[in-house]
């Protein structure tokens with residue numbers, strides 16, 4: 001028995017052992033049963049690089065994927081509801097076919113002993129609302145809260161809710177990195193405002209959930225990306241603190257303290273000034289955040305990688321590696337810092353640092369600095385890799401993924417053994433799926449999807465994941 005297996009056995013029965021998905025990345029079927037367009041449909045078509053249809057065709061094949069999840073020892077799945085299946089324009093009359101689909105999906109999960117953890121927003125803003133400014137338009141918040149209220153009431157079989165997935169990733173990709181529509185680069189005013197407005201939407205949905213006495217638990221998901229100075233000099237430490245404020249601290253403070261602390265605002269203001277940018281907080285906003293900050297029942301933490309940062313005073317510039325050609329990404333943020341490679345830290349083909357200690361550091365930090373986060377679930381963690389198809393019925397060798405997950409579960413166990421209340425781990429992803437800015441060759445799944453035929457094949461990591469999951473049941 002491997003040491004990890006032994007240590008996993010020490011986890012309590014009922015520890016959540018799951019696989020994660022997101023509606024737009026797996027469902028396909030973007031034009032059926034009255035679904036409305038998201039911000040992606042026309043954009044992807046115009047770009048012509050890849051199509052979101054049929055993705056992993058989860059819209060039709062969910063019974064097969066849930067069956068696989070069950071067979072391979074999982075007890076939970078993360079799914080998201082596509083806002084535009086419920087409200088094709090983001091508001092108005094609900095679409096009965098979309099509502100019926102999610103009832104079928106949740107029933108299938110529950111019938112198979114797979115607990116659904118459901119997000120309401122995972123990067124797929126309705127096109128109509130996107131055209132009106134998306135999260136930069138405060139009206140969007142009202143529409144989101146109405147949609148959330150509808151879902152809480154309609155899907156009473158769901159007991160575990162997340163409002164929004166990775167508020168920073170959306171804001172950062174849309175307005176700083178420029179690889180999500182509307183593709184702005186270093187539009188710092190929009191980047192910070194979108195974070196604040198998304199947070200308000202989350203907080204209002206949580207407050208409403210509690211006021212109306214809906215049954216179940218509610219929280220949100222942040223991806224946490226520790227920022228380390230490299231080399232470790234005072235100037236680089238300050239650069240790391242600035243980037244950390246923008247990527248982690250601002251949202252963690254807002255979520256779990258209900259305020260942006262003076263230290264956080266000093267860093268944010270310095271970053272905004274360096275970029276001639278502004279944040280607008282309206283009267284009453286902070287009361288909403290304050291009220292919600294103690295009412296989250298749990299916290300979903302996604303973790304992939306840290307960044308290593310050196311001070312940088314030049315103009316902002318970046319390039320995004322969306323092809324898997326190693327060494328093609330760069331990131332330099334005016335008055336903040338530039339990303340550097342730390343010798344000895346391996347990277348993926350997409351230049352993501354592989355650094356399990358970062359997960360441990362973030363778990364400890366959240367538990368120490370944000371006690372209102374309460375129970376933590378790792379809601380995403382995984383390795384993007386160009387898995388090699390071996391033919392029908394042939395096991396796919398993804399030892400690298402096993403190593404990756406192994407090291408990260410070890411980090412989780414270490415934090416847990418030191419008192420951090422982590423109650424679950426969701427691998428990203430359950431099956432191979434569509435990756436927003438990378439398409440289909442960046443695979444993450446435990447199960448391989450042949451995107452031509454939609455056949456599923458088993459990867460070694462699925463067998464290994466099953467062995468670990470099994471120990472939680474015995």
Ligand code: BG6
Nearest residue numbers: 022165166169384435436437442
């Ligand atoms: C997370 C998202 O940020 O990372 C997922 O919640 C995403 O939707 C995952 O797919 C991996 O990112 P990428 O860009 O490699 O697909």
